[in-house]
Amino acid sequence: MRIPQLAVAVLFLLIASAASVQAQPPGVPAPPTSAVGERRIEDLLGRMTLEEKLGQMSQTLFPKGLPDKTKDEIRQGRWGSLFNLGTPDEKAEAQRIARKESRLGIPLIFGQDVIHGYRTVFPIPLGQAASWDPELVRRAARISAREAYADGIQWTFSPMLDIARDPRWGRVAESLGEDPHLCGVLGAAMVRGYQGDSLDAPGSIAACGKHYVGYGAAEGGRDYNTTWIPQNLLREVYLKPFQSAREAGVVTFMTGFNDLNGVPASGNVFTVRQVLRDEWRFDGFVVSDYTSITELIEHGYAADAKDAALKALRAGVDMEMVSTSYHDHAPSLIGSGRLDPKLIDESVRNILRVKTRLGLFDRETSPVNPAGPLAPDALDVARSLAAESLVLLKNQGRALPLAQSTVKVAVIGPLADSPEDQVGTWALNGDRYAVRTPRAAIQQVLGPERVAWVSGLKTSRDTSRDGFASATEAARNSDVVLLFLGEEAILSGEAHARAFLNLPGAQEDLVNEVAKAGKPMIAVILAGRPLTFHSIASKFDAILYAWHPGTMGGPAIADAIFGAAVPSGKLPITFPRTVGQVPIYYSHKNTGRPPSPRDLGIPLGTALNPTGFVSQYLDVDFTPEYPFGFGLSYTRFEYSNLQLSTRQVVMNGGLTVSADVANVGPYEAGEVVQLYTRDLVGSTTRPVRELKSFRRVRLKPGQKETVEFRLSTRDLAFVNDRMQWITEPGRFHVWIASDAVSGLVGEFEVGGEAR
Ligand code: GLC
Numbered sequence: 001m002r003i004p005q006l007a008v009a010v011l012f013l014l015i016a017s018a019a020s021v022q023a024q025p026p027g028v029p030a031p032p033t034s035a036v037g038e039r040r041i042e043d044l045l046g047r048m049t050l051e052e053k054l055g056q057m058s059q060t061l062f063p064k065g066l067p068d069k070t071k072d073e074i075r076q077g078r079w080g081s082l083f084n085l086g087t088p089d090e091k092a093e094a095q096r097i098a099r100k101e102s103r104l105g106i107p108l109i110f111g112q113d114v115i116h117g118y119r120t121v122f123p124i125p126l127g128q129a130a131s132w133d134p135e136l137v138r139r140a141a142r143i144s145a146r147e148a149y150a151d152g153i154q155w156t157f158s159p160m161l162d163i164a165r166d167p168r169w170g171r172v173a174e175s176l177g178e179d180p181h182l183c184g185v186l187g188a189a190m191v192r193g194y195q196g197d198s199l200d201a202p203g204s205i206a207a208c209g210k211h212y213v214g215y216g217a218a219e220g221g222r223d224y225n226t227t228w229i230p231q232n233l234l235r236e237v238y239l240k241p242f243q244s245a246r247e248a249g250v251v252t253f254m255t256g257f258n259d260l261n262g263v264p265a266s267g268n269v270f271t272v273r274q275v276l277r278d279e280w281r282f283d284g285f286v287v288s289d290y291t292s293i294t295e296l297i298e299h300g301y302a303a304d305a306k307d308a309a310l311k312a313l314r315a316g317v318d319m320e321m322v323s324t325s326y327h328d329h330a331p332s333l334i335g336s337g338r339l340d341p342k343l344i345d346e347s348v349r350n351i352l353r354v355k356t357r358l359g360l361f362d363r364e365t366s367p368v369n370p371a372g373p374l375a376p377d378a379l380d381v382a383r384s385l386a387a388e389s390l391v392l393l394k395n396q397g398r399a400l401p402l403a404q405s406t407v408k409v410a411v412i413g414p415l416a417d418s419p420e421d422q423v424g425t426w427a428l429n430g431d432r433y434a435v436r437t438p439r440a441a442i443q444q445v446l447g448p449e450r451v452a453w454v455s456g457l458k459t460s461r462d463t464s465r466d467g468f469a470s471a472t473e474a475a476r477n478s479d480v481v482l483l484f485l486g487e488e489a490i491l492s493g494e495a496h497a498r499a500f501l502n503l504p505g506a507q508e509d510l511v512n513e514v515a516k517a518g519k520p521m522i523a524v525i526l527a528g529r530p531l532t533f534h535s536i537a538s539k540f541d542a543i544l545y546a547w548h549p550g551t552m553g554g555p556a557i558a559d560a561i562f563g564a565a566v567p568s569g570k571l572p573i574t575f576p577r578t579v580g581q582v583p584i585y586y587s588h589k590n591t592g593r594p595p596s597p598r599d600l601g602i603p604l605g606t607a608l609n610p611t612g613f614v615s616q617y618l619d620v621d622f623t624p625e626y627p628f629g630f631g632l633s634y635t636r637f638e639y640s641n642l643q644l645s646t647r648q649v650v651m652n653g654g655l656t657v658s659a660d661v662a663n664v665g666p667y668e669a670g671e672v673v674q675l676y677t678r679d680l681v682g683s684t685t686r687p688v689r690e691l692k693s694f695r696r697v698r699l700k701p702g703q704k705e706t707v708e709f710r711l712s713t714r715d716l717a718f719v720n721d722r723m724q725w726i727t728e729p730g731r732f733h734v735w736i737a738s739d740a741v742s743g744l745v746g747e748f749e750v751g752g753e754a755r
Contacts, residue, residue: 038353054344058079077104084428095108107363111153111155114144114148117427119374119378119431120143120147122551127549127550130569132570137385140193141190149202157208157210160210163175167531169497177628184241195250209254210253212256218258235719251284255272255317256292269314273315289321290322291322293308293312293317294308386546386553389556393632394541395632399541407450408452409442409479410477414456421460438553439554468509480520483540485503487503487528492548501576501578511539534625544561574627575624576624577621586629586688594614623741628691635668637663642744643657660705668698668699672695676689676734678690678733682718683754684720684721730749
């Protein structure tokens with residue numbers, strides 16, 4: 001029976017227990033440290049000098065060539081960790097010195113930014129998020145860990161769990177998107193991939209939830225900028241993915257650069273000591289970001305390096321990355337009675353606990369495997385994940401997949417054949433020679449003689465029109481045009497904010513010029529962020545968003561173009577029509593004057609104040625170009641028969657919500673079925689939609705599946721103005737949908753007292 005759109009719910013009264021409001025449950029305990037391990041930690045601690053303790057709390061870049069000065073420092077116990085750079089042999093030698101030639105033989109821990117792959121590069125995290133496939137994301141992380149481990153790396157500064165709702169921010173590329181549920185599920189999958197079933201097993205490395213916390217809310221999308229996040233929003237949205245990582249057993253966190261409500265994240269007692277340690281009972285260690293401790297001075301939060309060290313230590317930042325304020329100033333802070341030495345012991349304990357869990361005390365120096373060719377399973381996962389990350393934004397007249405009868409294809413645009421751009425930001429150790437570009441992959445499918453390849457521009461930022469004529473000529477002599485657009489890798493990532501989101505350089509001009517050839521046009525966009533291309537979207541019959549797809553991006557794109565893979569990706573972040581709409585995200589509040597579809601734009605010449613006084617723009621539709629969760633397929637999915645197991649839910653109870661999803665088109669394909677809810681009335685206003693669950697299904701043509709979700713009243717909880725996680729009684733809407741603005745909607749009522 002179809003539920004009428006807005007079923008009238010019968011009020012359901014329950015004598016509920018007295019409203020007792022609880023904080024969110026603490027995370028599951030981290031992997032236990034054996035009693036032997038804990039005893040060894042206490043024994044070491046009892047024998048360590050203050051200098052050696054501060055050494056464990058100090059991390060530096062692995063110096064090129066491992067100079068004698070560094071070897072001597074390692075012998076003295078000056079460093080607890082080295083990171084990035086350093087060959088496998090140099091790491092092995094550094095570890096041998098630490099284990100055999102230092103006074104206490106405490107092993108180093110080698111860290112590295114293994115952000116979306118190591119030698120095999122997977123799609124950038126934002127692209128991986130578009131797959132909505134936690135298992136494949138976990139497998140990619142597992143392969144990344146295996147490859148990094150083989151090079152002597154024991155710790156990755158990943159997953160990046162920053163909620164990103166501003167595409168101007170360059171690090172949106174490294175994020176898992178705008179939604180706390182999706183980001184939490186995928187971030188936890190990465191943690192499980194890196195850390196494996198056992199942290200001390202070969203191939204497992206420590207994961208690191210970063211940048212704790214709120215970094216992605218940088219004002220203006222400008223990196224390192226100030227963040228203002230009210231505590232209820234901080235807990236409900238920005239902390240949520242970190243809590244998911246905690247519950248997945250992550251053993252380290254990294255504090256961010258950002259000023260959070262006036263207290264920089266790397267000196268923030270509330271977030272580190274109260275939330276992370278006391279509420280979540282985290283017992284791993286916390287590392288600062290790169291000089292983020294001495295940056296407390298620039299923030300105007302510390303008077304000098306000594307003050308910065310004191311504030312970071314009091315906040316509970318255990319290890320200092322690159323800057324040396326702990327080493328330089330902790331002794332005098334202790335001597336002057338301003339710093340409790342117990343805080344030092346606590347930090348050292350946390351660091352030694354992770355080194356113990358990693359088995360570093362029991363492992364001979366790092367294994368050194370000569371880097372052979374990339375393993376077949378690594379390339380297969382890279383190809384599959386790249387294919388699942390592709391989002392089909394438009395496919396007019398079934399322009400894609402290309403018909404077998406296609407004789408000749410024009411491949412145009414510099415990003416069609418640019419390995420270093422294709423792998424995206426933070427691909428430090430990617431095997432550049434293994435990268436397969438779209439141009440090469442398409443030529444492999446069709447044969448070189450059927451592909452007219454013209455760059456048209458030298459780079460994505462090129463403003464010269466010199467290559468336009470040959471591009472247009474190639475289009476004229478082909479049956480269909482594949483235009484590769486987007487932004488080169490260096491335009492995204494850390495410190496690379498953009499004030500405009502349009503295609504850089506003369507790419508739009510190139511599109512308009514090539515369109516004159518009058519051939520069917522398909523855009524493949526490679527980028528590290530949502531871009532705006534509204535003005536040229538109509539020129540294309542199909543638009544495929546490929547992010548920066550990694551080593552196997554070329555074959556994955558070719559698979560989609562020729563139909564060997566059917567796009568199933570869904571947007572993990574809202575695409576604005578123009579940068580003027582930013583920030584724009586699906587789980588927004590309704591406001592007191594919500595616009596309606598009739599308020600889309602204002603026709604020229606309309607009389608003065610013609611419009612409703614509602615929350616909209618005069619010069620652009622208030623809706624996004626493409627909403628969160630959106631993505632087309634070569635087939636078509638039909639949603640029907642929404643069923644709720646009940647319309648009256650008791651507090652602490654739940655309900656089952658299901659719908660039939662049918663593949664009514666010609667291709668077998670994957671579909672991400674999404675579950676959203678809305679709390680219609682709350683003691684604080686609630687978003688118009690919130691993602692609560694999702695399920696990937698794969699259906700053959702004609703196949704139908706009933707997709708069922710279990711929803712408990714705890715899933716409906718939010719943080720009220722007294723900072724308590726609470727579920728309030730009242731009416732709720734629930735959708736089963738294929739994106740954040742459509743779907744089948746039902747209504748249910750939660751009875752009883754708030755809990
Ligand atoms: C960088 C980044 C951080 C990275 C660290 C080490 O500045 O903010 O994400 O892990 O330094 O490279």
